[in-house]
Amino acid sequence: MNLLTASNIGKVYSGAISFEALANIDLSVAQGEFVGIMGPSGSGKTTLLNMVSTIDRPTSGEIRIAGENPFQLSYDQLALFRRRELGFVFQAYNLLHKLTVKENIMMPLVLDAQPIADMNRRVEEIAEKLGITSILGKRTYEISGGQAQRTAIARALIHRPKVLLADEPTGNLDSRAAKGVMEILEKRNKEDGTTMLLVTHDPAAASHCDRVVFIKDGRLYNEIHCGDSRAAFYQKIIDLLSVMGGSENEFSPIRYS
Numbered sequence: 001m002n003l004l005t006a007s008n009i010g011k012v013y014s015g016a017i018s019f020e021a022l023a024n025i026d027l028s029v030a031q032g033e034f035v036g037i038m039g040p041s042g043s044g045k046t047t048l049l050n051m052v053s054t055i056d057r058p059t060s061g062e063i064r065i066a067g068e069n070p071f072q073l074s075y076d077q078l079a080l081f082r083r084r085e086l087g088f089v090f091q092a093y094n095l096l097h098k099l100t101v102k103e104n105i106m107m108p109l110v111l112d113a114q115p116i117a118d119m120n121r122r123v124e125e126i127a128e129k130l131g132i133t134s135i136l137g138k139r140t141y142e143i144s145g146g147q148a149q150r151t152a153i154a155r156a157l158i159h160r161p162k163v164l165l166a167d168e169p170t171g172n173l174d175s176r177a178a179k180g181v182m183e184i185l186e187k188r189n190k191e192d193g194t195t196m197l198l199v200t201h202d203p204a205a206a207s208h209c210d211r212v213v214f215i216k217d218g219r220l221y222n223e224i225h226c227g228d229s230r231a232a233f234y235q236k237i238i239d240l241l242s243v244m245g246g247s248e249n250e251f252s253p254i255r256y257s
């Protein structure tokens with residue numbers, strides 16, 4: 001069953017000079033699938049993720065998530081839909097620096113006014129799964145980048161969203177921390193069945209996905225599926241990126257496995 005479908009999506013940024021960032025994008029993501037989005041810089045990856053995550057509106061086409069067209073909801077209903085059904089992870093972590101790790105993770109439940117005992121139990125459960133139990137009392141400036149991203153992932157997953165949307169979650173991390181973060185995302189995808197959509201430049205990160213979709217100049221270019229071997233999938237990703245073009249540095253293939 002498809003959890004998410006984007007049908008014939010187009011996006012034109014209007015301004016002094018209008019720019020067509022996406023055209024004719026059709027993308028279906030099955031329940032429980034982990035899909036990567038790759039492509040050269042400026043190809044429209046973040047624009048597509050922003051449409052799917054309802055942060056921005058497509059100029060044409062339709063998005064459906066769990067049977068719902070989120071853009072037909074009222075402003076307040078859309079805010080609630082986003083908070084309940086979606087989880088977000090960004091390159092810059094976007095943690096609140098005055099709060100502890102625990103308070104950051106708890107934030108979505110606080111906004112939903114959940115009972116305190118339930119919140120504590122849920123934080124302990126997710127912190128355990130993400131290996132950050134020992135840092136729950138720390139402030140965000142006392143933790144490493146990898147720990148900060150795990151905290152952000154815990155915050156994104158604590159309310160058990162239907163879809164986790166991640167934009168370059170390993171972009172600020174060294175290869176070891178990046179590997180840890182990707183292993184965690186893959187584990188949560190496989191064990192909890194959370195559907196995930198990941199924008200990344202990093203072929204090693206993308207190789208944790210079930211499928212990678214490639215975008216070029218705002219249009220779908222190709223897609224490949226992971227077979228039995230992640231190493232072979234990684235190599236297929238590298239090969240496809242080199243055929244697509246873009247600067248070598250841009251994709252910075254770091255082999256961490």
Ligand SMILES: Nc1ncnc2c1ncn2[C@@H]1O[C@H](COP(=O)(O)OP(=O)(O)OP(=O)(O)O)[C@@H](O)[C@H]1O
Binds near residue numbers: 015039042043046047
């Ligand atoms: N708000 C905006 N107004 C006008 N043009 C925009 C806007 N946001 C993005 N664009 C343009 O749309 C295109 C796609 O941008 P987008 O950020 O989606 O690319 P990307 O593939 O995520 O790039 P990168 O890998 O560098 O982050 C780019 O040419 C960009 O300049």
